[in-house]
Amino acid sequence: MKTTTFIIHYECYDNNGTLIKSGITKVKNRTTKFEAQCDFEKYLKRKYTNYNRLVVNQCQEESPFGLNDLFNQFTDIFGSSFNIKNNEKICRIGYLNSR
Numbered sequence: 255m256k257t258t259t260f261i262i263h264y265e266c267y268d269n270n271g272t273l274i275k276s277g278i279t280k281v282k283n284r285t286t287k288f289e290a291q292c293d294f295e296k297y298l299k300r301k302y303t304n305y306n307r308l309v310v311n312q313c314q315e316e317s318p319f320g321l322n323d324l325f326n327q328f329t330d331i332f333g334s335s336f337n338i339k340n341n342e343k344i345c346r347i348g349y350l351n352s353r
Contacts, residue, residue, distance in 0.1 A: 257283045260290035263312040268304040275302075280316065287313045 265276040281290040295308045 255285040257285055259316040260284060260287055261312075261314055261316050262291060262294055262310060264294070265309040265311065266298055266302065266305065267307050267309070268302070269306045271306075274305070287315070 259280055259282045261278060261280055263278050266274045268274050279294065281294050284290040284293060291308070291310055291313060298308060299305050
């Protein structure tokens with residue numbers, strides 16, 4: 255399978271439900287969205303000792319020329335975000351628990 259880079263919009267919470275960090279990150283050299291999210295969660299577990307859960311708001315494959323943001327802004331005008339590569343809805347996974 256071909257490896258690619260995924261862009262993840264996320265929120266990271268601790269054991270008390272307090273937001274530790276939120277933002278956007280790139281996960282490189284992964285074959286699927288699920289693999290990219292799991293590896294990112296493993297990284298957060300190592301970095302934050304009080305890590306509890308990851309909320310992924312958006313996960314999409316990076317386009318070859320970095321045009322994701324341009325196309326997503328264009329499609330958002332019409333009220334919907336689509337994955338540029340295969341015209342399917344962007345992956346929206348609620349929680350990946352640490353347990």
